[in-house]
Amino acid sequence: MSDLTVDPSTTGTLELRGLTRRFGGVTALDDLSFSVPPGQVVGFLGPNGAGKTTTMRAVFGLVDLDAGAVVWAGQEVDQRHRRRFGYMPEERGLYPNMLVGEQIEYLGRLHGMSAHDATVATTTWLERLDIADRALSKVEALSHGNQQRVQLAAALIHEPSLVILDEPLAGLDPAGIDAIGGVLRSLAASGRCVIFSSHQLDQVEDLCESVVIIDHGRLVVTGEVDDLANTGPRRLVVRVEGDRDAAWARGIDGVTVSEVSVGEARLVLDTRVDSDDVLRRAMQAGRVTEYVFARRKLSEVFREALS
């Protein structure tokens, strides 16, 4: 149960084709299409109100679509498929009075597991998420972080082929993020589709192979994190001793200061700018203690995509 072996019959690609949903005068999803390949952790990004939750709900049939289709392994998704999917909604939901172990077991059985398999898998997942000692506690008695782990166990108990998690890292401490991150990576390594939304872009960058960025219900950018990091204008990270605000860099033609952190300036260079010129200007301003070409950070990809 614990070693997530690849079962060819359970892997597939999730395709969203032209999803459209209007709420009154508001268009939540506007002809949104993208796909999630197996074996990858995919970050699903967008500002608040971009339509992320609506998209995730649409996969589970929780939103009536005005147009479009959700396709899994080439077939339009119905309840049979959904019982093989795992979902962790943004607003965490568990029965507050039910015991942790019984609750996970119950959800496993709703996903079609036998009573025996559900019991075994519950023990495995509680141990794996380091909350085995809370199996007999009521959910409401747990800390936020532990409730989050229970919620994750509830989404994964039946070893789903596709895992969709809405903000799984929100409110977690670093240990919690590491624990959940580790689980997501191993799920993807076993050939499953894993997609999760988050506002913590640094963590997404560490965890994900690919990202999908949407805004106003429309796809803005999609691609592998590495590819996105290596595209776009050149970036330089320069630190000049004694200039905490990177005043020296402002006003150089074709150079934009994207970020300054304790004297360390991230600069975006226009194609016509010679990087040697930038170095010279820096040396004129003071002693240069750092000068390095950098990849585009995911936060920059995100900001530039939405600007």
Add this chain to the structure above:
Amino acid sequence: MKGVLVALVVVVVVALRLWRRRTTSRDPGRRAGLGLESMSSLVGLIAAREVRERLRGRIFKVGTLLILLVVAAAIVIPVIHHSTTATQRVGVVGALSPIQSEAILVSGSNVGVRIEFVDLTSVAEAQRGLRQGTVDLVVIDGHHLVVDRADGAGSTSTSTQLADSVARNLGLVDAMLAVGLTPHQIGQLAHSSTLTVTSLTKAKAPVSGVSIIGIILLFVMLSQYNTWVLIGVMEEKTSRVVEVLLATVRPVQLLAGKVIGIGTVAFGQAALIVVFAIVLGKSVGSNFLQGTAPLELVSTLVWLVLGFAFYSWVYAAAGSMAERQDQVQSLALPLSLPILFGYIMALTAAGTQSASTFFKVLAYLPPTAPLTMPVLVGLGQVTWWGFVLSAILTIASTFAVARLAGKIYRRAILRTGRRVRWKEVLSR
């Protein structure tokens, strides 16, 4: 308490399993594929969780215990009360001949009380005894009766009835002795038989009478159990667990499981209360079920099930629109109005010998039928096919209501933050 409920659950689960086995054996291919279990097993799982969690809850246990205590009190107290007043103490000053004693005992059995003679030494002691209530009636020398206070004519109090009867019978004994009858002859007269009366027109079939207790129980249980459904649905919305559940099961499956689960616990509790009441009533010799014909009892139970089935969907839909306890109040009130209306009409009609046409119409309308049809049965004013027709109308409406409730539930259950309005869930 638990035993009955567990037995009920076992019956439901076994029935579901048998049905499942039957359906899957017909279509073995369905078991393959994505490891699907049939819809019945999902509904069964959901219902079983409802039953388990409810039986575990302290509120349910304490609540059931309290109801049983109230029922026990309602049965036992009248019996105790009855047995204390059933004996009337008759004080005797001076001599009382055997035939006079016999006449007083006959009066007692006519009025329906047991007579206990108390020998008193003087009129003064008799007066004291009457004032203090240690005796109810005093006979002085077999010819003179004294009571503490004379009630007006037409009084139905047992003491007055007994005093009247004793006065009449002792007077009759005196008269019989005066005309020269012997005590033996007087005894024979006392045991004279009555003549048979032949009527030219055939008598109407006796009316079993309407069980007021049945109507009250129907009303209380329908309101109570449907509120369980409403709050149960609302709690799943408030805790947001419903989004996790609906990602796996269809709304109608979740709703059906909930209604069946809560219904099982509800009828388990109802059965427990009824069985407890009957057993206790029999063992203490209570007559609280007097006048309740078996047919009426069965019809009351049938309508409890039909009424719950009909209203549970309505209440479930309402529960999906609320998120807080205070919203429940404002949602449940309009829903309870038809039940309340049916209840008032039923209580009013139960006191009459014949139901009005309007009342008969109510007995065929699904929202009011659960409370009014049992009254028609009690009054003997409905044919078997009328009963069946009303039941069919209610069952058909239940399906229609379930469909609509499922639609409302789907639209409202994931809308959080404020109370969902009827207009929002019914449009488009």
